[in-house]
Amino acid sequence: MWSKTQQLRSLGISKVGEHASVSEYRLDANGLRILLVENHSAPVVVHLVLYGVGGAYEGTGQSGFAHLLEHLKYKANNFDETLNAFGADNNASTGHDVTDYYVISPSEHLKTIISMEALRIRNLPFSDADHAAEVKVVLDEIAKYKKDPDDALTDKLLAKAFKVHPYRISVLGSPKDLKASTAQQLKEFNNAFYWPNNATVILVGDFESLAALEMIKQHYGVLPASPEPIPTVDTVEPAQNGERRFTLKWKDEIEPRVIIGYHIPEATHEDTAAISVLAYALGSEEKPDSILYKTLIESEKATEVNAVNQENVHPALFHFTATCQSEVSPDEVEALLLDCIEHFKTTPIDAELLQSIKTFARKDTAIKRDDLKSFAEFLAESQACVHWQWRFQVPDLIDAVTADDVMRVAKTYFKKSNRTVGHLVAPNTVTTFIPESDDDAQNLEPNLAPIADQNSSLTSDFVSTSDKTRLRFSFNERVKKTVLPNGLTIVAMSTPGTGTVSVSGFTRAGELHAPCGQSMTPEIVAMSLPNGTDKISKDEISKLCHEMDALLAFEIGETRTKYAATVVKDDLGNYLSLLGEVITSPSFKLRDLRLTKSRFKSALKDCANDTAEMGILALNQALYQPGHLMRRPSYDEAQRELASINRDDLIQFHSKYWTPSATALAIVGDFDADKVLDFIPESMKKWSGPQAVMLSAPVFTLPSLSQRINLEMAGQDRPDIVIGLPVDLDRFSGDITDALIANSHLGGDTMMGRLGKMVRDTHGLTYGIVSNFSNLFIKGGTWDIQFATKAADVDKALSLIDNVWQEFYTKGLSEEQLAREKSNVKGKFAISMSSTLGIANVLANNEYCQRCSKWLDQQGDRFDKVTVDSVNAAIKKHFDLSRSVTVVAGMK
Secondary structure, three states: OOOHHHHHHHHOEEEEEEEOOEEEEEEOOOOOEEEEEEOOOOOEEEEEEEEOOOHHHOOOOOOOHHHHHHHHHHHHHHHHHHHHOOOOEEEEEEOOOOEEEEEEEEHHHHHHHHHHHHHHHHOOOOOHHHHHHHHHHHHHHHHHHHOOHHHHHHHHHHHHHOOOOHHHOOOOOOHHHHHHOOHHHHHHHHHHHOOHHHEEEEEEEOOOHHHHHHHHHHHHOOOOOOOOOOOOOOOOOOOOOOOEEEEEEOOOOOOOEEEEEEEEOOOOOOOHHHHHHHHHHHOEOOOOOOHHHHHHHOOOOEEEEEEEEOOOOOOEEEEEEEEEOOOOOHHHHHHHHHHHHHHHHHOOOOHHHHHHHHHHHHHHHHHHOOOHHHHHHHHHHHHHHOOOOHHHHHHHHHHOOOHHHHHHHHHHHOOHHHEEEEEEEOOOOOOOOOOOOOOOOOOOOOOOOOOOOOOOOOOOOOOOOOHHHOOOOOHHHHOEEEEOOOOOEEEEEEOOOOOEEEEEEEEOOOHHHOOOOOOOHHHHHHHHHHHEEOOOEHHHHHHHHHHHOOOOOOEEOOOOEEEEEEEEHHHHHHHHHHHHHHHHOEOOOHHHHHHHHHHHHHHHHHHOOOHHHHHHHHHHHHHOOOOOOOOOOOHHHHHHHHHHOOHHHHHHHHHHHOOHHHEEEEEEEOOOHHHHHHOOOHHHHOOOOOOOOOOOOOOOOOOOOOEEEEEOOOOOOOOEEEEEEEOOOOOOOOOHHHHHHHHHHHHOOOOOOHHHHHHHHHOOOOOOEEEEEOOOOOOOOEEEEEEEOOHHHHHHHHHHHHHHHHHHHHHOOOHHHHHHHHHHHHHHHHHOOOOHHHHHHHHHHHHHOOOOOHHHHOHHHHHHOOOHHHHHHHHHHHOOHHHOEEEEEOOO
16 A cells, blocks of 8 residues: 555655645646645535736737636637536636636536646637637727726726836736737747646645546646746836826716825735735725724715725735715815825824734634635635745734834835825716826736647546535435524524534515615615614624624615625624624614715716616616516616605614514524524514515516617717516426526526627627526516627627527527536536535525425425426526517617
8 A cells, every 4th residue: 555655756746735724736747836625515626727927927019918818718628618517617817917717616527627727728729710709808898897987097096106017007908909919929928828837726625635636647747847937027116206196087977086006015025914904904984993984984075985905926006995975076085095094104003903903814714714715716816926825824924013013114105205196087078088108118028939739639527417416415404493482583504613604694674675765775774784783883893893804794685685794603602693783773873874875875876877777777667667566766766765765764664674583594604503592692582573574576567579778878888788578487486497597598607608609709799798587586577688798789789699599489498408507507506505604595595485494405306307398488488588678778
């Protein structure tokens, strides 16, 4: 019997080290770094591969190449189609320093994933036609990005703050460079950077390490190391010696924005920890105990504020952003932002706040382990900055930070001479954002060699997802359900050894419960809950949440409000006590109501200039008549409603709908589920209120014929299109599974749906196109298709969609297509169980539908019983676009 060391030696693999259950290995022949983290809590595995290349590595005329190449790698070897067949979730992202590709999948398919990812490092079979289509897709992505004022403002800040370093150029690239690029140039770019010795493979989840290493050796091991040194970024940004300023004139009448950036060191610098503490202390509009909140939100000068600390390979930027309140000038908001940073130059950080930040930093690392994908990303982010062990050291680094350190970094880096200030304004004269000229940029010229000719083909080990994907436990055997005398439902399940516990809850108090003429009351109530009670202030709530690294956010839906969080196991009682106090006894103070309404007013103004939002609203008003339960108010009507809402309205709504019988909590994690009631606070046990109000499905009428609405919006050149109709379908419908499978096949995923393959992949007319159901908890909600494209391409795109739909509607799915969709949906269900929070969310949704836990165990059986005939019957019943409404929002 060979020892593990001997087995590794026979594979040509060396073990480099181990820390915090993470093992590092290296393929000796080509230098590939491998990080393995076994976690057998669910039959799921995450494969993430990280490459040392991003936007900063592009030469003159190559801006956007790293990102475009990331797109083109999905053209290889039917990548998406193979993964979609077993429900894998996959995507990629390109930053300035690195590019990463992840797949999260049922663990039985790990060998297939490894073989495919290894093959597409060097094998790039995309054609000139593929390249041309994907350039159009990326150009559409750029247009989408530049429609967002906050994204455009950040881009402008980088372009102004950096003069020579490639961080000044957007990762998306310039349209000019992308249009001029060729497929061969992208293959040459690939040949400079995509080699095993410039890559890190990260596996987290359900696998045996030795078996995984054998797979990696088999597929990655055949690849050589780079014949030439990997190009590096050597450009050094000179010190900034004076304040820089700019004004960005926006095209819409939105609230002004302010952004202020300061140059800071690279992530590995000894001052990074103190700068991170400063960012935590400055906070955001979501942290009422932070200085930014107190200075700008409570003073009613801004509706949104945030501090962002960039931790990059090279010196980057720390920046503040703020959205001004109506009638407040950017100059006034800028002055207040600067006051916030000046505070830390002269006043030591509060000792209690500093300790709270240190406690948060330690718990944050533990909580990231709860989710397989989050932990893989945690390792990738650390490796991208310096080394995968670095982020494990961050809690110790932050623990060593003193009040003097915080004051010192504030004085060192947050100087006038080191800052760049930008204002975004909405003048009467409509202008469009034009990026700063690149003429003075000194970009890198990587040493590029032509790519070798390869004719490799993929031999996939793919087999349909089988019963092996099923969870290794029975919900019915492990879930404990208790209904308290007051009607509050508790569903609990133990997952020993995770070190964390997740809570997922809901209350039947959604948008459709709104009183007549008060459509925003349910959401304002939900937003107001963390603003304090008679016993605990919003500052104290914010501080407690920060120390637990726990969310206390309430997400409003059409029929319910949801809330969820993950905490370390020792904080379960504290979190439930805080949650109980907040949902049972909110104070609804007048000052907080005024602040909340101000934020709503600003958001409504932005929505009124957003083509996507206006398109959805126009569809809603075309499908539902005034007075209908589903109908939304116009933005003018919403502004008037908002002004009329008062504190008594919030109290009345909360008293009627936020009741124990309308509420359920799912608690999953490292605790004894048999003793779950020991953790339920007295505030929840003694909570009282009327019976839950159950909504009745409204009557609706399908349009007799299809119709199109062109919604003109000044200054827009990239319309958003939404096509929809109401559906007689909910979670209790007998054909709900058939309808979900049919939608998944048509447009549930941009990359794999019929719509995406035609409109995006073949013709390059949009960055994304999806079809979905807006609400399946009550009949009468909409099924719709959403996408955006250039104004000149609208009619062509709509014609293509009609052609795809006609074939889908008349021919339906084949047996082979149905088998793949079944496998896809089963795999996705398994993947949703990759964390305690994922399991808690599933249990909460199941309880909302008033189903027993045994129903979850039978999920796979229900999909197995779906037939081609039943799916195609559901298509005929629910997907008739000949009776739909099409809204083109932003068409001139």
